[in-house]
Amino acid sequence: xxxxxxxxxxxxxxxxxxxxxxxxxxxxxxxxxxxxxxxxxxxxxxxxxxxxxxxxxxxxxxxxxxxxxxxxxxxxxxxxxxxxxxxxxxxxxxxxxxxxxxxxxxxxxxxxxxxxxxxxxxxxxxxxxxxxxxxxxxxxxxxxxxxxxxxxxxxxxxxxxxxxxxxxxxxxxxxxxxxxxxxxxxxxxxxxxxxxxxxxxxxxxxxxxxxxxxxxxxxxxxxxxxxxxxxxxxxxxxxxxxxxxxxxxxxx
Amino acid sequence: xxxxxxxxxxxxxxxxxxxxxxxxxxxxxxxxxxxxxxxxxxxxxxxxxxxxxxxxxxxxxxxxxxxxxxxxxxxxxxxxxxxxxxxxxxxxxxxxxxxxxxxxxxxxxxxxxxxxxxxxxxxxxxxxxxxxxxxxxxxxxxxxxxxxxxxxxxxxxxxxxxxxxxxxxxxxxxxxxxxxxxxxxxxxxxxxxxxxxxxxxxxxxxxxxxxxxxxxxxxxxxxxxxxxxxxxxxxxxxxxxxxxxxxxxxxxxxxxxxxxxxxxxxxxxxxxxxxxxxxxxxxxxxxxxxxxxxxxxxxxx
Numbered sequence: 049x050x051x052x053x054x055x056x057x058x059x060x061x062x063x064x065x066x067x068x069x070x071x072x073x074x075x076x077x078x079x080x081x082x083x084x085x086x087x088x089x090x091x092x093x094x095x096x097x098x099x100x101x102x103x104x105x106x107x108x109x110x111x112x113x114x115x116x117x118x119x120x121x122x123x124x125x126x127x128x129x130x131x132x133x134x135x136x137x138x139x140x141x142x143x144x145x146x147x148x149x150x151x152x153x154x155x156x157x158x159x160x161x162x163x164x165x166x167x168x169x170x171x172x173x174x175x176x177x178x179x180x181x182x183x184x185x186x187x188x189x190x191x192x193x194x195x196x197x198x199x200x201x202x203x204x205x206x207x208x209x210x211x212x213x214x215x216x217x218x219x220x221x222x223x224x225x226x227x228x229x230x231x232x233x234x235x236x237x238x239x240x241x242x243x244x245x246x247x248x249x250x251x252x253x254x255x256x257x258x259x260x261x262x263x264x265x266x267x268x269x270x271x272x273x274x275x276x277x278x279x280x281x282x283x284x285x286x287x288x289x290x291x292x293x294x295x296x297x298x299x300x
Numbered sequence: 301x302x303x304x305x306x307x308x309x310x311x312x313x314x315x316x317x318x319x320x321x322x323x324x325x326x327x328x329x330x331x332x333x334x335x336x337x338x339x340x341x342x343x344x345x346x347x348x349x350x351x352x353x354x355x356x357x358x359x360x361x362x363x364x365x366x367x368x369x370x371x372x373x374x375x376x377x378x379x380x381x382x383x384x385x386x387x388x389x390x391x392x393x394x395x396x397x398x399x400x401x402x403x404x405x406x407x408x409x410x411x412x413x414x415x416x417x418x419x420x421x422x423x424x425x426x427x428x429x430x431x432x433x434x435x436x437x438x439x440x441x442x443x444x445x446x447x448x449x450x451x452x453x454x455x456x457x458x459x460x461x462x463x464x465x466x467x468x469x470x471x472x473x474x475x476x477x478x479x480x481x482x483x484x485x486x487x488x489x490x491x492x493x494x495x496x497x498x499x500x501x502x503x504x505x506x507x508x509x510x511x512x513x514x515x516x517x518x519x520x521x522x523x524x525x526x527x528x529x530x531x532x533x534x535x536x537x538x539x540x541x542x543x544x545x546x547x548x549x550x551x552x553x554x555x556x557x558x559x560x561x562x563x564x565x566x567x568x569x570x571x572x573x574x575x576x577x578x579x580x581x582x583x584x585x586x587x588x589x590x591x592x593x594x595x596x597x598x599x600x601x
Contacts, residue, residue, distance in 0.1 A: 140403050142545070177403060249501035249518060251511040283519055287581050288574040 062100065063093055069112065070096060070119055077123050088123050095122030144181050146171040236286050240265065241279035244272055303391070305421045309430040309445045310453035318344070318431055319351045321453065322395040325429055330358055334427075335389030337381060339364045340397040348395075360385055368399040371413035372565060372580035375420050379567045382426055391425040398432050400441060408474040411444035415467040416565045418448070423569065429453070471561035478587045478598060484539035484550060496525050496535070500549065503540040509547050509601065516582040517601050521549055523575040524586075524597045528553035536594050546584065547601040557588065557595030 070092035077088055099115035150170035154162035164182075168175045237245070243265070247256045256264075262272040312318040326336045336355075338348045339362040349356045360381070367377045378396070385392050400410055414430065421428070432445055447465050451458040465473070487503050490496035500521050504514040528535045532553025539550040564576030564586060580586055585600040 140406070143403060146545075177405075180403070245515065246511070249497060249514070250505050251501070251514050255498070255501065255505075280519070280522070284523075284574070284578055287519075287578045288568050 059097060059100065063096060066096055066112065066115070067093075069116070073116065073119055074123060077127055083127050087126060091122040091126040092119045095119040098122070140181060143171070143173060143177070146173070147178060147181060236282055237279050241275055241282070244275045245279050248272075248276060303425040305418070305424055306427040306451075307418050307421070307430070307449055308428070308451045308453060308458060309432060309449040311432045311434050311442060311445060313434050315344075315347060318397070318433070319347055322348060322429070322431060323351050325395060326352070326359065326393055327355060329393035329427070330355055333390070335385045335392035336360065337362060337385055337392060337394035337396075339367075339378070339381070339394065341399065344397055364396070364399055368410075370584065371409060371416065372577075374413060375416065375565060375567070376581055378417075379421065382421065382424055382428075386424065386426070391427075393427045393429070395429045395431055398430055398437065398441065400437060404438070404440070407438055407440040407444075410441065411448060412471050412474055414444060414448035415465065415470040416562055418450075419467045419562050420566050468561050475561060475587075478589050480591075481539075481541070481543050481548060481550075481598075483543060484541040484548060486537055486539050489535050489538050493522055493525060493529075496538070497522060499538070500540070503549075504547065507540075507542055507547055513547075513601060517547060517549065517599070520579040520582040520586075520599055520601075521551070523579040524549075524551045524599060527575050528555075528597070531555060532557070532595060543600075548598060549601070550596050550598045552591070552594040552596045555595055557590055563588065 067089075070089055074085055074088035074092055077083065095118040096115050099111075099118040147167055150167050151162055154160075154166060154170070162170070164175045164178050167173075167178045171178070173181070244258075244261055246252055247261045247264075248258060249255060257269070258272040258276070259269040261267075262269045265272065267275075310321055312321065322338065326338070330336055336359040338345060338359055340348065342363055345361045345363060348359075349361060352359055362381050364377070367374050382392065382394065398410075398414075400407070417428075430445075430449065432442060434442060445452055446461045446463040447470060450461055450464050452461055453459075487499050488495075490499050497518050501514065501518060504517055509517065525535055525538075528551050532555030534554050535551055536554050537550075537552040539552070541548055564580040566577070568574040568577050576586070579599065583599050583601055587596075587598045587600075589596055589598070
C-alpha cells in the first residue's frame with residue numbers, strides 16, 4: 049500500500065475515503081461538550097495515519113477493522129485529556145498503572161473487585177492515595193451514559209471503550225505517555241542516522257559493530273561513526289534548546 | 301520593568317477572583333508595552349480570553365494541562381514559552397496557574413520546582429505571577445507559596461515573604477538521603493563513551509527496556525559519564541538494574557563531587573551546563589550523593 053510507505057498523495061486519498069467513517073465515530077464522542085467536533089476528527093485522522101504505519105496486510109485483518117480501533121483510541125485519549133479535571137504527573141501515571149495491574153491481578157486470582165485497602169496493600173500506596181488516584185480517573189462523563197447517533201441510541205460510552213483489545217491498549221497508553229516525548233525526539237533524525245544508532249546499540253534488533261553497519265550501508269566504519277556522532281549531537285542540541293511546542297495560541 | 305525575573309504569587313478562592321486579579325495584572329503590563337502570557341488548562345484559558353475581551357488579541361494563551369509531569373519538563377516547557385515570547389517583546393508578564401496531581405508524595409517535588417524557578421528564570425525580563433486555587437490545591441502547596449515566592453499578593457498589595465527560602469536551601473531540606481539499592485549489578489565501565497554506551501545498551505536490552513526509552517537512557521547516561529570524566533576524575537563503577545519497575549543506572553566517579561541541588565534544572569545559557577539539563581529532560585529523576593563507592597549519580601528512567 050502506497051500510504052504505508054508514506055506516499056503523501058496516497059495518504060490524502062486514504063483520509064478522504066475514510067473521512068465519513070471517522071466523522072461517524074466522532075459523533076459518538078461529540079455529545080458531552082468540552083471537545084469540539086473538528087478536534088475529534090483531527091485526532092481521528094491522526095489515528096488513521098498511525099494505523100497506516102502499523103497495518104500489516106499479511107495478517108488478513110480488513111484495514112478499517114484494524115484502523116477504526118486506532119481512530120477510536122485517538123479520540124478517547126483526546127476526550128480523556130481535555131475532560132480530565134487535573135493534570136497527571138509522571139508519578140501519578142505510574143501509580144495509576146500499578147493500581148490497574150493490581151486490580152487485574154486481583155480479578156484474575158479472586159474473580160471479584162478488590163477493595164481500596166487491598167489495592168493499597170498490593171501497590172504500597174495508602175488507601176487515601178488509592179482513592180484520590182481512582183477519583184481522578186473519573187471523567188465528567190459517566191461510563192454508562194448513553195451515546196446517541198443521529199436518530200437513536202447507539203449504546204454506552206463503556207461499549208465504545210471496552211473492546212477486548214482496547215482494554216489492553218488503554219493500559220499501554222500509560223507507558224505511551226512517557227515515551228511520547230522521545231518519539232518526537234527520534235523524529236529529528238533522518239533514516240540513516242536512526243538506522244546507525246539502532247543497529248549499533250541493538251535497539252529493536254541485534255547489536256552490530258560500526259564496521260558491519262558501514263558494510264551494510266556501503267560506507268566505511270569511520271563514516272558510520274561520524275553519522276552516529278552527528279545523530280547524538282543533533283539529539284543533544286534539540287534537548288538543550290527545546291523546540292517551541294505548539295501549545296500556544298495568541299488571541300482567539 | 302527591570303530586566304530580571306520577578307516571581308510572585310497569589311492564592312484565590314474563586315474563579316471570579318482569579319479573573320479579576322489576573323486581568324488587572326496583565327492589563328497593567330500591556331499598557332506599559334509588556335508581552336502577556338496566560339498559562340492554564342482550557343477552561344481557565346477560555347474564562348481569561350473572555351474577560352480580556354479585545355485585549356486577548358495581544359495575549360499568548362498556553363494550555364499547560366499536560367505540562368506538569370516532572371519538574372524538569374515543566375521548567376523546559378515554560379522556558380520555551382517565555383523565551384519565544386521575549387523574541388517579540390522587551391519584557392513580559394505572565395499569569396501561570398499551578399496544576400498538580402493528587403499524590404502527596406510528589407507535592408514536595410513541586411514546591412521544589414517553584415523554588416528552582418527563581419534560579420532557572422532569573423535571567424529573563426519577566427514578571428511571573430503564579431496563581432494558586434485554594435479550593436483545589438493541597439495545604440502543602442499553599443504553604444509552599446510563601447517559601448518559594450519573595451512577594452505574595454494579598455489584599456491588592458504585594459507582601460514580602462518572611463518565610464522565603466533560597467532554592468538550594470529548600471531543595472536540600474526536601475531531598476532525603478537516597479536509599480541503597482543492593483539489587484543493582486556492576487557492568488564494565490568501558491574505556492570510551494562509545495564503549496560505555498555499548499555496555500549500557502546491552503543492559504537496557506537485557507532488562508527489556510523499550511527501544512525509545514533505551515535511547516533516552518543512552519543519551520542521559522552519556523551526559524552523566526561525560527561529566528564524570530570531565531569533572532570527576534573518571535568513571536569508577538557503573539551499576540544497573542531495576543527497582544520498583546524502573547531502570548536505574550548509577551555512575552560512580554573518582555572525584556569529590558559537588559553540592560548544588562539545582563544542577564541540571566537551570567536552562568543552559570551560552571553552551572554552559574547543557575549536560576545535566578539534557579539528562580534531566582530525558583529521565584524521571586537523577587540523584588547525586590556520596591556513597592561508600594564514591595560520588596554517585598543515580599539516574600531513574
